[in-house]
């Protein structure tokens with residue numbers, strides 16, 4: 001049996017009295033690209049953060065690349081995230097006092113790769129996403145769009161089994177956004193990985209194999225796109 005890259009089974013999550021997700025079940029197969037869409041506040045980002053192991057689901061089960069995150073402690077969840085997940089959040093979320101190059105190299109450095117190799121790989125990915133920075137350039141020196149490019153390079157540098165992206169092209173112009181999306185999706189899928197994209201942009205969603213539409217924290221419908 002081929003295990004899925006991501007499985008959510010009966011996942012619910014609340015922030016105080018706001019129920020963000022209600023009994024959501026979703027599975028992403030290896031090599032599959034899924035877009036999660038829906039109106040503002042319907043729970044898209046919460047779903048992605050739970051899939052990434054950043055948030056712990058209050059109920060239900062979450063499995064990433066064969067590891068059950070539901071019962072895992074913070075260290076175990078961080079390890080799965082580091083090894084198997086590439087995460088691109090809306091505003092990049094780079095480590096502010098680390099040079100951009102080291103931010104991109106971080107997933108490899110944390111896995112014990114020699115620093116020179118990790119930085120060479122990071123430079124290669126920065127080149128591929130089209131971001132020219134010096135070795136000492138800090139995140140604060142980048143525009144919003146450049147920060148998204150760097151975040152995408154960091155998410156791809158270790159060849160993740162599961163790429164999770166929340167509005168990954170929101171700060172980029174249409175052409176750069178399209179090119180970045182294509183790079184993220186095609187390289188991940190070519191390596192056998194899967195992609196979960198959170199987006200309100202129909203042209204981004206159209207790149208997916210399947211669209212999962214949320215409304216008020218529940219799956220309203222799913223459509224196969226390819």
Ligand SMILES: Nc1ncnc2c1ncn2[C@@H]1O[C@H](COP(=O)(O)OP(=O)(O)OP(=O)(O)O)[C@@H](O)[C@H]1O
Nearest residue numbers: 015018019020038039040041042043044045046047
């Ligand atoms: N940290 C938080 N504390 C309190 N409520 C939150 C928090 N994060 C999200 N929420 C609430 O949970 C619900 C789902 O939010 P979420 O960010 O997952 O939706 P979304 O579909 O990603 O929205 P958007 O498209 O606007 O980013 C919303 O009602 C939101 O206000």
